[in-house]
Amino acid sequence: MTDPLLAPENTVRDIAAKLPGAARIFREADISFCCGGERSLREAAEKAGLNLTVLTTRLQDLIDAAAQEAPSETPDLITHIVRRYHDTHREELGFLIPLAHRVETVHGDHDEAPLGLTQALMALRDDLDTQMSAEESALFPAILRGEGAAQADRGQTASILGRIADVTHSLHLPLGACGSWTALYTGLRKLCDDVVAHLYLEDRILFPRPAA
CATH class of the missing domain: 1.10.3910 (SP0561-like)
Structure with missing residues (x-):
């Protein structure tokens, strides 16, 4: 089906x-x-x-x-989400935000420069950190106590991912892009794919599971 x-x-x-x-x-x-x-x-x-x-x-x-x-046991799934996605998002955004700023600064006059990318990534960092901190401090412990979980509102995250796609022309590198620009888009592709996978695991697999 x-x-x-x-x-x-x-x-x-x-x-x-x-x-x-x-x-x-x-x-x-x-x-x-x-x-x-x-x-x-x-x-x-x-x-x-x-x-x-x-x-x-x-x-x-x-x-x-x-x-x-997805791990079949809820505690294992939560541990996987925190280690594979929460920790990784924080680390990668800490690297990608200054790299995006460098590319915008150096190549700002290029027709395909990702103008506004740094701001979008900072918004993504703040949006994800708010969600992840709430999950780690309250929501995940509640799930482990058998209290279940309500569906999260992901509209803001989806909107920011759309902005990143727009300003980077769907992560299309221009001909002759420098090493920093190339590394930036390589990292962004992984980050954006990871964010989608992370939210899918929570919204479609973890949260709908019945309370223990």
């Missing part, structure tokens, strides 16, 4: 922001989730000359794989 997230009328941008691995599939298919991200999945498939059913099946495979790979 196809997940409701993959309904043909849902936008490419929304799917890319919520499903880990979807951004990679869209890049490989030359489907933009930046400027063209407001197209529906059906419209994007038609524009790219792809069969909608085949594209949807590839995306559904990602959902099935994510469910199979």
Whole structure:
């Protein structure tokens, strides 16, 4: 059965922001989730000359794989989320924010300079830190006590990820980009993919689990 997230009328941008691995599939298919991200999945498939059913099946495979790979025990899943995503986001943003500032400063006059990226990354850092700190101090302990969890509001995070895609032209490196610019976009691709995977694990796997 196809997940409701993959309904043909849902936008490419929304799917890319919520499903880990979807951004990679869209890049490989030359489907933009930046400027063209407001197209529906059906419209994007038609524009790219792809069969909608085949594209949807590839995306559904990602959902099935994510469910199979998640630790089955809730304490193990929470530990995995904190170590693999919370700690990693904090470390990588600490590296990427000054790197983004350097690229904007040095290459600000370039037509494809990611102007506004530093500000977007700082907003992402603050947004994630607020969510992660609340989870670590209150929400995760409550889940482990068997109290369950309410669905989180991820609208702000998705909006910031969209801003990052916009200002970086979907992480497209210009011809002849320097080493710093290349390292920045390599790190950003991993960060953005990780954020989507992190929130998916929480929203679609951890939080819906019944209280112990």
